[in-house]
Amino acid sequence: MARAIFRAYNYHEIRTPILEETQLFARGVGADTDIVTKEMYTFDDHGTSLTLRPENTASVIRAYIEHRLDQRPGVQKLYYLGPMFRRERPQKGRYRQFFQIGAEAIGSESPLVDAEVIEMVVEILQGVGLTGFKLLLNSVGDHNCRPQYVEKLRQELQDKAPGMCGDCQRRAETNPLRVLDCKVEADQPVIDALPSILDSLCDDCRAHFGKVKQFLGDRGIEYEVRPRMVRGLDYYMRTTFEVVHGSLGAQNSVLGGGRYDGLAESLGSKIHSPGIGFSIGEDRLVMSVEGEQTPIPLDLYIAPMGDAALHKAALMARDFRRAGLSVELAEGKLKRAMELANKLGARYTLIVGENEIAAGRYALKNMSTGEQLDLTQDEIAAKLAAARY
Secondary structure (H helix, E strand, O other): HHHHHHHHHOEOOOOOOOOHHHHHHEEEEEOOHHHHHOOOOEEEOEEEEEEEEOHHHHHHHHHHHHHHHHOOOOEEEEEEEEEHHHHHHHOOOOOOEEEEEEEEEEEEOHHHHHHHHHHHHHHHEEEEEEOOEEEEEOOOOOOOOOHHHHHHHHHHHHHEEEEEEEHHHHHHHHHHHHHOOOOHHHHHHHHHHHHHHHHHHHHHHHHHHHHHHHHHHOOOOEEEOOOOOOOOOOOOOOEEEEOOOOHHHOOOEEEEEOOOOHHHHHOOOOOOOOOEEEEEEHHHHHHHHHHOOOOOOOOOOEEEEEHHHHHHHEEEEHHHHHHHOEEEOOOOHHHHHHHHHHHHOOOEEEEEEHOOOHOOOOEEEEOOOOOOEOOOHHHHHHHHHOOOO
């Protein structure tokens, strides 16, 4: 579903290495983020520090710069699917090796691109059958207005941080914005009373955010503005967003994303390359839609009777598969084959014996109704293809 929707929006797949130099993530993600300070799998490789990628945006931007994708026409729309690694406590929907579906649109500062990316996210979630999710939206300003807000936070936290968790006490000094990302329940009343970043946005950021909301409204996409949602990575600026779903309990985030207009420059680009992207936690998404979808049934189970029939049945299985049908080929006794066909949920079974081969007609049984027809191979292919729709 994700691949089909990415294609509709003209996104193309990019594959980056699972291992990258550690400095890439320290510079891109942020040296004081939890990912870098606590959660990365890092090791020495003959004097070079390497890390299993904890996220993929920094890797995509590194590849974008290295291979001069900025020389290509238009906005570069790239998507990825693959494993990431974080050494955090395993819990529901969170694994140390987890999978992400993500995308990056690089080369535009337009709020229209922000809205289109969020629209694409909603299309994917709805396409896989997820219902009841909530889109959360915020703007975290830019290099013009965020420093003043961060300083305001630092002043506010001087008296309040000593009563908060250890992480918040450290972040209040090193990166006050990260305090807003704290998940400790006891700290939430303090965080809720801190100044809102929306009150500190400069005119450009306020106008940008206003247009993003307008474009989402034009599309009929519902959202909730969360002024203290900052996401966990330092490269975000302006638009940030998250999708949450109740089925996941406390760890209820299905995906997150946002704009990162200065990331390319921080990784060495000589050209301004603004971008926006997202990543879906594929494991969490699967858990969210479990039970809401029925598995795709097996189209055909072929039961050959004897060695001679097995050779013919194997060729028939190949031809049916080439026609787009899902096929399982049995070996062994007929009774056992029919029992297994039932357990596998096959829609039809096909019996292939020497008499059937000689006549060129085969017994096709509908497993739900019990109806059995004698048909040629071409008639079987046509009937099964029609029955799928």
